[in-house]
Amino acid sequence: MKMTAAVMYEQGLPAPYEKSEPFRIEEVDLEGPGPGEVLVEVRAAGLCHSDLSQVKGLRKRQLPVVGGHEAAGIVREVGAGVSGLSEGDHVVMTVVAGCGTCVRCRSGRPALCEAVTLPRTKGLLANGQRRLSRNGQPIYHYSGVSGFAEYAVTMPASLVRIDPSIPLDVAALFGCAVVTGAGAVLNTAQVQSGASVVVVGLGGVGLNSIMAARIAGASIIIGIDTRPDKFAIARELGATHTLDGNDGDLAAQVKDLTGGGADFVFDITGAGPVMTYAPEMLHPGGQVICVGLGASDTRHDYNHAALVSQERAIRGSFMGSCVPDRDIPHYMDLFSAGKMPVDRLKSQAIGFDRLNLSLDLLNGGDVIRQVLLPHGRL
Structure with missing residues (x-):
């Protein structure tokens, strides 16, 4: 045909x-x-x-x-x-x-x-x-x-x-x-009631992660994006706080809001700078869930000593x-x-x-x- x-x-x-x-x-x-x-x-x-x-x-x-x-x-x-x-x-x-x-x-x-x-x-x-x-x-x-x-x-x-x-x-x-945004929260991370969640990147996938975190009963849901015009819908869909990705020390702001660090950080962007600071947003034992994909040969930098000594984890989530x-x-x-x-x-x-x-x-x-x-x- x-x-x-x-x-x-x-x-x-x-x-x-x-x-x-x-x-x-x-x-x-x-x-x-x-x-x-x-x-x-x-x-x-x-x-x-x-x-x-x-x-x-x-x-x-x-x-x-x-x-x-x-x-x-x-x-x-x-x-x-x-x-x-x-x-x-x-x-x-x-x-x-x-x-x-x-x-x-x-x-x-x-x-x-x-x-x-x-x-x-x-x-x-x-x-x-x-x-x-x-x-x-x-x-x-x-x-x-x-x-x-x-x-x-x-x-x-x-x-x-x-x-x-x-x-x-x-x-x-x-x-x-x-399936990608909600699944990362509900399937990959299996976020529990009362958890603290950060979502970096508030496009279609990230906003689905925000909705899923609210459904899971997360007590703190922080949305981060470089476009503040997305903050209103993020809050409507479940974000309790929003942060401008262009601001200074985002890790310090997250630790302030969560009392020491988040349980989960969802990186929807796949951008190198995000993976530099995302692990620093976690409390000991927290997890970074990598959802966004960059180029197939992309490499990221992170503080390995802190990852080990604080038992943080970095894991992927493909299609939720x-x-x-x-x-x-x-x-x-x-x-x-x-x-x-x-x-x-x-x-x-x-x-x-x-x-x-x-x-x-x-x-x-x-x-x-x-x-x-x-x-x-x-």
Whole structure:
């Protein structure tokens, strides 16, 4: 079938992206679904800092590629052998999809499934197939999703069926922003009632961490960002305090507010300077949870002697240690109950014509979550 999609042919093009146009809006060919695959009509796709990282070339991808990894849509066709999904089902599309049989998957950690990671690094679906092309030339899949398109062929493990009453432009955010931010707090760190929490970076992922910390019962929730205009929504969503990341000794300010240091610091940014001071914000025995990703070869400095002598810990959280079939329905229940107002994170809806400009807005920190509507409407 023919469809419109946003295709990236080159990484590392300079900003402003409205001029360099890293995404070209083109008509491409989509085959399938083949056996074990699903065709989804993409109704909404979120723009994430991970998309921006790919545009900047911080982590290399097989090119050309149809972008987008956080999306929601409607199942239009299922391939032979697919069970549990039917035409007309509303689904969230997510990167977190394992093979279901390896040691990591069987231990409840599908985000770490190596069987799925290898084909995806080659721009293929988890089964090793490619369904995208243009004029007979191959186009590759982005993280098994490729949501910046009118339609997508993907694997069932990348899809979670949802209540059709949930608006699809909200549902899309659950595929990455929600599972990553909330999961870091509830799954990776397992924050307990009464804990003190610091969240550095108040974009879509960071604000989900703020909401999750409130749900977990954290007594002190400190949001840090270099953009004070984000502080109002951070406080609305659960932050008890906010600090300007441009200020002086942030570690001293956190220790003041927490009576000696926080239990958890969540670094959503992946920025080198943050990891220099984040461990210093902890009390003895506290943990830094690293959520944001920088370049694939990034190295960070920290005070190793203090880490050892005060038994602090630094650990990673990839996609919120998510188990999609378990976590996404749970988070949606929290949304429906008014406890996780994810809809408050939407900055604007856009069409393909504004996609590159929207990368500039994201790069400048002027928005929280923009949502692409590939068909121009829900």
